[in-house]
Amino acid sequence: MNKLMDDKVDAYRIGVGHMNETLPNVVESYHNFTARCFEEHAVSAKNKQLIALGIALFANNEICTYYHVREALSQGASPSEIMDAVAVVAAVGGGHALSQGVTRVQQALADKLQ
Numbered sequence: 158m159n160k161l162m163d164d165k166v167d168a169y170r171i172g173v174g175h176m177n178e179t180l181p182n183v184v185e186s187y188h189n190f191t192a193r194c195f196e197e198h199a200v201s202a203k204n205k206q207l208i209a210l211g212i213a214l215f216a217n218n219e220i221c222t223y224y225h226v227r228e229a230l231s232q233g234a235s236p237s238e239i240m241d242a243v244a245v246v247a248a249v250g251g252g253h254a255l256s257q258g259v260t261r262v263q264q265a266l267a268d269k270l271q
Contacts, residue, residue: 162223169220203232207242214246 177184195205206229213221229239 162227165220166224166227169224201232203229203234203238206232207234207238210239211242211246211249214243215250 173184195202195209197205200208206225210222210225210229213225226239229242
């Protein structure tokens with residue numbers, strides 16, 4: 158990771174640390190919940206990180222994108238696997254726009270033109 162990415166992830170961690178001073182039970186509960194979600198079960202820890210990366214990209218969440226790239230690498234994902242996940246997100250994102258265009262937008266046009 159480059160310094161900018163590391164700085165952003167570190168800023169997030171510092172912010173969570175400040176929140177922990179005020180709401181320790183909330184932060185602890187959140188960390189426990191996410192730790193359990195990312196444990197290896199039917200889906201490998203590596204694949205869970207690739208899924209999380211895809212969601213972070215789709216949500217346009219910069220800090221989570223950086224974080225999950227780093228975590229995917231630490232779980233053994235290759236750069237090729239990471240970029241494959243990016244391609245899937247691009248397909249889903251494009252499909253999302255297309256599906257809305259051929260349904261909602263066309264319906265709105267039909268309603269307006271009648």
